[in-house]
Amino acid sequence: MSKSHYIIPVFVPDLGCPHQCVFCNQKMITGQVSCPTQEEVQLTITDYLGTIPRETGIFKEVAFYGGSFTSVDPLLQKELLTPAYKALKSGAIEGIRVSTRPDSISEETLALLASYGVSIVELGVQSMDDEVLCRSGRGHTSRDVLRAAALIKSWGIDLGFQMMIGLPGDTEEKDIFTASELISMKPDLVRIYPCLVLKNTRLADLHKNGDYIPLNLEQAVVCCKRLLLMFENAGINVIRIGLQPSEQINLQGDVLAGPYHPAFRELVETAAARDQVELLLKKAGVKSAKLIEIAVPEQDISITRGHKGSNIEYFSRNHGVTDFVTVTAPELPRGTLKLISVDGREYGFTVSRKELSC
Known part of the structure; x- marks a missing residue:
């Protein structure tokens, strides 16, 4: 609540x-x-x-x-x-x-x-x-x-x-x-x-x-x-x-x-946010990167970075990401992430949780 x-x-x-x-x-x-x-x-x-x-x-x-x-x-x-x-x-x-x-x-x-x-x-x-x-x-x-x-x-x-x-x-x-x-x-x-x-x-x-x-x-x-x-x-x-x-x-x-x-719910929402970031990278055609910058609603910052930073660790381990940057974006509705840039190249793709396959 x-x-x-x-x-x-x-x-x-x-x-x-x-x-x-x-x-x-x-x-x-x-x-x-x-x-x-x-x-x-x-x-x-x-x-x-x-x-x-x-x-x-x-x-x-x-x-x-x-x-x-x-x-x-x-x-x-x-x-x-x-x-x-x-x-x-x-x-x-x-x-x-x-x-x-x-x-x-x-x-x-x-x-x-x-x-x-x-x-x-x-x-x-x-x-x-x-x-x-x-x-x-x-x-x-x-x-x-x-x-x-x-x-x-x-x-x-x-x-x-x-x-x-x-x-x-x-x-x-x-x-x-x-x-x-x-x-x-x-x-x-x-x-x-x-x-x-x-x-x-x-x-x-x-x-x-x-x-x-x-x-x-x-x-x-x-x-x-x-x-x-x-x-x-x-x-x-x-x-x-x-x-x-x-x-x-x-x-x-x-x-x-x-x-x-x-923090069971946070683990669940962390997993969903991880899928969203994966889909953003897929839309951008990116398989590996050093820096990714993602716009996130303020309430979703924690789950995007992952419970105890687990998503940061995941993208470092699986995609070589050394800088996982989240930027607060009050204009985005909850559950929507936006890919700002990858290694300096600008994008603009968004992914909502509704786009994830269930």
């Missing part, structure tokens, strides 16, 4: 979740076990609001994360939503979102959510391949996703999807299929998570017994890059790639195996 968009997170453990997915340990992901009380939700909202700048153009949103919100008892849903709804009605916040399972959506649940001002529902889809869903212990099918998505949109509520790559039985082809299916349902936003092996999960047992091999970091980055480009080309906002680091979610904590990196 941008600095004009502030999330007030409320973590609700999987009290109502009817299934235990092989990869899931909500205690580790959310960092808590017990469900917050109405008073605690109110205190969380009040505390966060006290830290958010009081400026015009600031969008503040309460987000109920973790578990499956609409699977819990409707009375508890109302209790949890009440403080957020009061804040919405008073103008203290501008939005409310919840996350839930596709098979926990009905006309009744959506009527409840709409009556409390919920503006976004995110569905934990994970995959649109039924074999992958079955082997992952999801307890729902792709049909449930199609039905739930249609219902949410029929209520005028914004639709979000969460998908996961590298699940048991998954392949990159199945991930591409899942992304294509999600795109066809025209969501407003998407999150992409690589599957990690966490302590005290069924997946940890499978991994220990040699029955599950997670993706390595490079495989996950390459796959997520393809998915990111697919969603961006369809005009769908990818709001997160990779789990957020926490006291539990790190290689020194509860992550046993899998493609974890604290």
Whole structure:
């Protein structure tokens, strides 16, 4: 989210979740076990609001994360939503979102959510391949996703999807299929998570017994890059790639195996920017050079140079580049790079992320 968009997170453990997915340990992901009380939700909202700048153009949103919100008892849903709804009605916040399972959506649940001002529902889809869903212990099918998505949109509520790559039985082809299916349902936003092996999960047992091999970091980055480009080309906002680091979610904590990196999205966008520069050089007919000069939107300087300078190292190693110069170009839209010059010869080619093959 941008600095004009502030999330007030409320973590609700999987009290109502009817299934235990092989990869899931909500205690580790959310960092808590017990469900917050109405008073605690109110205190969380009040505390966060006290830290958010009081400026015009600031969008503040309460987000109920973790578990499956609409699977819990409707009375508890109302209790949890009440403080957020009061804040919405008073103008203290501008939005409310919840996350839930596709098979926990009905006309009744959506009527409840709409009556409390919920503006976004995110569905934990994970995959649109039924074999992958079955082997992952999801307890729902792709049909449930199609039905739930249609219902949410029929209520005028914004639709979000969460998908996961590298699940048991998954392949990159199945991930591409899942992304294509999600795109066809025209969501407003998407999150992409690589599957990690966490302590005290069924997946940890499978991994220990040699029955599950997670993706390595490079495989996950390459796959997520393809998915990111697919969603961006369809005009769908990818709001997160990779789990957020926490006291539990790190290689020194509860992550046993899998493609974890604290800056995972930056790695993905670094890979995309590298492809853009390669395409710029190809357009210029350049295979090797000493100096390349590239105009870059200010927000994309870091990913163009690469996470910890990885793209600079790449072009030095593969193209002999000794001076990789990036020039801030505020006139360029995000995701667009322009080749200024190569070894003193001027060009003017531009490449947007939309031009990359996904």
